[in-house]
Structure formats: structure tokens, C-alpha cells
Amino acid sequence: MTKKPLRILHCFRSPVGGIFRHVRDLVEEHSKAGHEIGIICDSSTGGEHEDLLFEDIKPYLSLGLIRIPIQRSISLSDARVLRNTFRQIKALKPDVLHGHGAKGGVIARLAGTALRIGGNRVARLYTAHGGSLHYSRSSLSGQLVLRAERFQERLTDTLLFICEYEEITYNKKIGKPRIATRLIYNGINERDFEIIPPRLDSVDFMYVGMLRDLKGPDVFIEAFAKTERILGRPLSALVIGDGPDRDKYLAMIVESGLNRRISMLPAMRVKEAFTMSQILVVPSRAEAMPYIVLEGLAAGKTIVACRVGGIPEALGKTSAALVEPGNSDDLARVMAEALTTPNWHHTVMPARGAIELAFSASHMAQQVMTAYSELVERLQPHRFPDT
Structure with missing residues (x-):
């Protein structure tokens, strides 16, 4: 060589x-x-x-x-x-x-x-x-x-x-x-394997990524509203990122009457974004092997994601955190479980050591x-x- x-x-x-x-x-x-x-x-x-x-x-x-x-x-x-x-x-x-x-x-x-x-x-x-x-x-x-x-x-x-x-x-x-x-x-790097706890003013859910339909922000917004109905109380969320469909998602939030409970922020360093919620939602319609999932697991985040691309290879192919892509009802169901079920994170998320070894x-x-x-x-x- x-x-x-x-x-x-x-x-x-x-x-x-x-x-x-x-x-x-x-x-x-x-x-x-x-x-x-x-x-x-x-x-x-x-x-x-x-x-x-x-x-x-x-x-x-x-x-x-x-x-x-x-x-x-x-x-x-x-x-x-x-x-x-x-x-x-x-x-x-x-x-x-x-x-x-x-x-x-x-x-x-x-x-x-x-x-x-x-x-x-x-x-x-x-x-x-x-x-x-x-x-x-x-x-x-x-x-x-x-x-x-x-x-x-x-x-x-x-x-x-x-x-x-x-x-x-x-x-x-x-x-x-x-x-x-x-x-x-x-x-991902060794420096990514640092637990990032949420701030005291953190929201219930966050989406972090490109603002385009392939990544499913619209599915996230729909699922958020359905999660509120499942739990019978108002919740809070952040959509963090930039992209060609940003204005469309903002209009969707306003038209759904969710603008006081879902906020939008521009793209930022992922470690800063991870301070804003414990639960990261990845609602993609298609993926290969998204870094946001690996980074979230390394930072100790709870992840709810669609069963697309290589995500099951990271979360586990039979993981309870995986939902049907494009299905906001299924996504809302698991979002509600992740937020309210005791020890859901420790029961469902893969060990960080296994992620560090494989990725x-x-x-x-x-x-x-x-x-x-x-x-x-x-x-x-x-x-x-x-x-």
C-alpha cells in the first residue's frame, strides 16, 4: 500500500x-x-x-x-x-x-x-x-x-x-x-459522545434538520397536534433548520393554530440545538444514514424516528422508537409514549457504547x-x- x-x-x-x-x-x-x-x-x-x-x-x-x-x-x-x-x-x-x-x-x-x-x-x-x-x-x-x-x-x-x-x-x-x-x-467523533442535558426552559419535542418535504417537517407538525390530542393537554416544540420549504412550514404552523406552541429557529450547531429538548423527532420520508440520529444517540437524546434508510441499523431493527414513514398517527402515538412512559428512554434507546463502537x-x-x-x-x- x-x-x-x-x-x-x-x-x-x-x-x-x-x-x-x-x-x-x-x-x-x-x-x-x-x-x-x-x-x-x-x-x-x-x-x-x-x-x-x-x-x-x-x-x-x-x-x-x-x-x-x-x-x-x-x-x-x-x-x-x-x-x-x-x-x-x-x-x-x-x-x-x-x-x-x-x-x-x-x-x-x-x-x-x-x-x-x-x-x-x-x-x-x-x-x-x-x-x-x-x-x-x-x-x-x-x-x-x-x-x-x-x-x-x-x-x-x-x-x-x-x-x-x-x-x-x-x-x-x-x-x-x-x-x-x-x-x-x-x-462520529469522540467529542460527540458527551451527554447534553436539556435546559430548564426546554420544549417537549424538537425537529433538527433541512426544511424540505423529504425530511418530513410537515409530518412532525401534524403529529405534534395529534400528540396534544392524545395527551389532552398543550405541548411545546421547536423546528430548527433552514431550507427551501421553510415558509410553507411556517404557514402550516400558523394555519393550524400552533404558532404559540411550535417555534422555528435557524440552523445552528447541533450541540446548541440539543440543549433545547430531550426528545428528538426524525420524521424523514427517506434517508441513507442520517448523522442527526447518530449525534442524538451520542448526546444521550431520546429519539423517535421513521423506519427509513439506515436508521434501523442505528436504533435497532425492532426498536419501539421506529414508526411508519409519512404516518403522522403512528408518529404521534410514539411521541406520546416517549414523553409520558417512565424509563422509556432507558428501555428503548440503544447503549451509547454500542453506537460508539459501530459508528x-x-x-x-x-x-x-x-x-x-x-x-x-x-x-x-x-x-x-x-x-
Whole structure:
């Protein structure tokens, strides 16, 4: 296995949520190990919170931070993005291009393939993080996206899956991979394993995450109202985050007459958010392996979540904390139980020690580096001994 420091570029679209957390952890761990790291991502998403997170990792980005406008949907502007990013990628002379999410995967794999054609032996890796796998095979758009993923296997050296669910879904929707794959769980740092008790003025429930329908804030709001009816008394909640559907959820809260009991706050550092309630609700309609669940468990939070993605792999596949996705009645039932049943947390939540063992950021980074190094070594030209 090669021992020389590697030049690694991570490509992804939105610097928000789980992908950004995943990349930040890899950047920090690999930079501390002596490798040179850079990031290419979208400049039109994220806000003050994400700017602070970039400031945290800038000391580790020896290859720099490149931010350009990258739209979520497929558009004619993608050709310009690919042209511009290729020039910058080529100038940085990477050993490894790692694409995250659908758009990041396209950039990394197309640029890496162009470099390979030009004689540069760059390794091309891709992690979906859900992304394209959320599409349905029954829709035209889904068929196009999933077929594009199948085609791009030809431009990929290794697929990395962040949970068993993602690997199973890829096989089901796209087909058995024709290239090398690795299952490497998302991981969190030792500093995340600190119990964060709720403040004296904490609310009953909180939602923390992106404000878009895929993540289910609307299901949370509906379930909150039904939980009040189940318990026969008013409750309190917070919706914390930013996203494209924020105004829609605010209007939903007001129209439901809940604006005095559900408040909305912008995205903030997760440890600050965790002081505001003991019960974290994750009402997603689809996920891969969400960091918010791992972070919540590490902080000692009580979690109620939908049975989607890799969440059952963290909470336990038969956990009483899991509910049917999109079902606000089922969610309300478990929210009421979590709030009022004595010792519900200790009975239902997995042991923090087991989470620390299974979902370690340092172990994740080591496994990813092994994938990088083995690919780079394999791509090196063979040298024959002098005769």
C-alpha cells in the first residue's frame, strides 16, 4: 500500500446536512494524517451556519475550497459547471477524486475520467448518500436518473456505501454493481459522545434538520397536534433548520393554530440545538444514514424516528422508537409514549457504547483511506527491476 501523502478532492453539491458532515470528518481526519485535501461544492446554498463550519475546516484544506453555483436539478448550466470545475481540478493534480451525492458524483467521475484519458492516474470514488437512490423506478425521471447511475459505473473505480440499506437499495434499483464496492458506516467523533442535558426552559419535542418535504417537517407538525390530542393537554416544540420549504412550514404552523406552541429557529450547531429538548423527532420520508440520529444517540437524546434508510441499523431493527414513514398517527402515538412512559428512554434507546463502537469517525476515515490508497497503488505504473 502506498505510503506517500495523497492529494484528495471531495466534490459535492450542497454544503448542508449529512454529506457536509461526512466530508468534514474525512477532511479533518485525513489532513491530520498528512494528506492534502480540497473541496469543490455549491456556492448558492448554505448560510451563516455553514460559513462557520467552513471556517472550522479551512485549516485542513491545503488544496483549498472552491465554491461555484451548482443547481440541484439537471440544467444547461451543468455543462458550464463541468467545464469550469475540470480546469480547476486538473490544476490541482489530485490523486483521488471522491464524489458525494448525485451532482458531486457526476463532477468527480467525469473529471476523473477526462484526466485518465489525458494520462493522469487519478482514483475515482463515489458515495451516493441516498441521493439518486431516493428516486422511484416507476417514474420517468427516476428511470433516467437510475440509468445514468448505472452508466456512470463505467467511470467509477469504487462505490462506497454508508449503510446496509444503501447497498441493498442500489442493488434493487440500479442492479448489482459491476465494480468494486465497500460498506463503510458513517461515523462520529469522540467529542460527540458527551451527554447534553436539556435546559430548564426546554420544549417537549424538537425537529433538527433541512426544511424540505423529504425530511418530513410537515409530518412532525401534524403529529405534534395529534400528540396534544392524545395527551389532552398543550405541548411545546421547536423546528430548527433552514431550507427551501421553510415558509410553507411556517404557514402550516400558523394555519393550524400552533404558532404559540411550535417555534422555528435557524440552523445552528447541533450541540446548541440539543440543549433545547430531550426528545428528538426524525420524521424523514427517506434517508441513507442520517448523522442527526447518530449525534442524538451520542448526546444521550431520546429519539423517535421513521423506519427509513439506515436508521434501523442505528436504533435497532425492532426498536419501539421506529414508526411508519409519512404516518403522522403512528408518529404521534410514539411521541406520546416517549414523553409520558417512565424509563422509556432507558428501555428503548440503544447503549451509547454500542453506537460508539459501530459508528466511529476515526474508523470510518481509516477504511476510506484504505480504499483510496489501494486504488492509487493499483493505478501506479508497474516498474520492472533492472536486468
